[in-house]
Amino acid sequence: MPTDMEMALRERFSVSLNESDALLSSDEIARNATGANVLFVTATEKIDANVFRALSPTLRTVATLSVGFDHIDLAIARAMGIEVLHTPDVLSDACSEVALMLLLNACRRGYEADQMVRSGKWNGWAPTQLLGIGLVGKRIGIFGMGRIGQAIAVRARAFGMKIHYHNRSPLAPALAQDAIYHSSLKELCRNSDVLMIAAPGTVELKGALDHAHLNALPRGSVVVNISRGDIVNDDALIGALTEGHVFAAGLDVFANEPNIDERYRKLHNVFLSPHIGSATHETRNAMGQLLIEGLAALRRGERPSNLLS
Template identity: 50%
Template sequence: MNTNPKIYVACNFPPEVLALFTTRFGAGYNDTGRVLHTDELIENAQGMDAIVLTATDRLDKTAVERLAPSIKVVCTYSVGNDHLDLDALQAKGIAVLSTPDVLDEACADTAWLLMLGAARRVIEGIDLIRGGTWQGWSPRQLIGRDVWGSRLGILGMGRIGRAIAKRARGFDMAVHYHNRNRLGAELEAGAQYHSSLESLARHSDFLCIACPASPSTRGLVNASILQLLPPDAVVCNISRGDIICDEDLLQALKTGTVAAAGLDVFAGEPNIHPEYRQLPNVFGLPHIGSSTLRTRLAMGELLCSGLQAWFSGGTPSNRVR
């Protein structure tokens, strides 16, 4: 039992979130204003009991092996953990904590912002206003896609997916989903299960990607899936960028196979495919899914509570492994 663990915060937190760690643990922290290089992260973690990082801080097997033997816990300020080599951390006896549950609602709100923004051609509308080129109302102006009464297909019906589905009922949408496993009736809440992504695509006027990133989901939404979507479909991604094959989605957007896309995440971000910046039917956001102060504080509070539980000999509710 360690009642005074040494904590290092590697990521750049809002001041209110950083204060949670400095007040409770006297934590050291990254004050550079940028993402640390791996060597810097490892060096700053020397002598620490735990480190707090996020999705932009990658710990592959080589980096894990270089971590100081004092490290007992790695906290990731995210619900995803694809930036961590979990097997290597487990082999070294390092526990991993994350931030499940507390960001579901904020991410679901963002998914709806993406779908509405893409469907109603918001980028083009903003350009007309800000560019001073709007000529006044016209019945032919920026004809968009109805959200109300359409079919919503959700790839990944976890906590975030279910929060998205809950909001869809307010739009009188029929909800369809694909998961590795079918949910129980209570969690389905009337949504229709599809055993394959191909079947889901055929029933998705809006296809919303909310599944976890993993080697098996990389490039999962590709040309063969996009071609199965109904006419004028909208694709939304609130998960991770590499679940979509960029070249295939861009081609579908240029040819009209897909009407529009609402994307909060991109492969290789922030160095995204340049064509996403050029197409008027791409409603893009800079990975802000969970970016509200209330959610940011809840994520920090969850990690702090998990650290306190771990170093007091308890079992954190947010332990991944």
């Protein structure tokens, strides 16, 4: 965890850390956390029924340094009376900034440009060199218009983009701010020059962006994913990028992280980043503080706003 957060935790708890930063299996988490009252985790740790049962009855609270909580078996947590805290709201700005970073680099061929300069193959300016896609007047389709999606829309409007979106239900007009609602993902794809995936990670959405939805995108479109890697069907996206139906992609999340599909590494029209959506000093410290304040509220017998169960 960030240094400030670890210091704050040590002031309040007897703390045992995963000093190696290795990704731990559920069994390893259960062994290392034996006797713990509170389990601090991130989106990379799977907290399943086996972990809950192994740490019962000592474990009282799981605090996850993430907005998403699909890595935690909430049904089991509720059944066992274990509280689960997460970190909504405080990372919307940071994640939306990375979304625009990915969007700009995908549209303006950022990876190719960087490699050209670093490799020494740049021979100077040329009128047709690395022609990309401009944003003014383009339609951005936001799949998942929650807090992060709305923050992305604010920034996309500043670039002159037209906002379209798909949610389970339309936003209130004050929140939508004239964004155009589409009742299905396929209809959104048909009306998107850029498809921005910002939907929450759920079992139901696994593989949602498949061949059919990618084919519904206009030829030459761009795909950006800051949500969950498994929402995207890798075979479908890689095929669309290779064939040229999708001009480029910007990806911050992947299925089976960090063991991503090797084919992405060989594509020049993909800008890749290592799941850094909330990676600013300010945001990570704010996330940690939100969890610490939530724990303090629970111990006072109050219900914090970031309590899931």
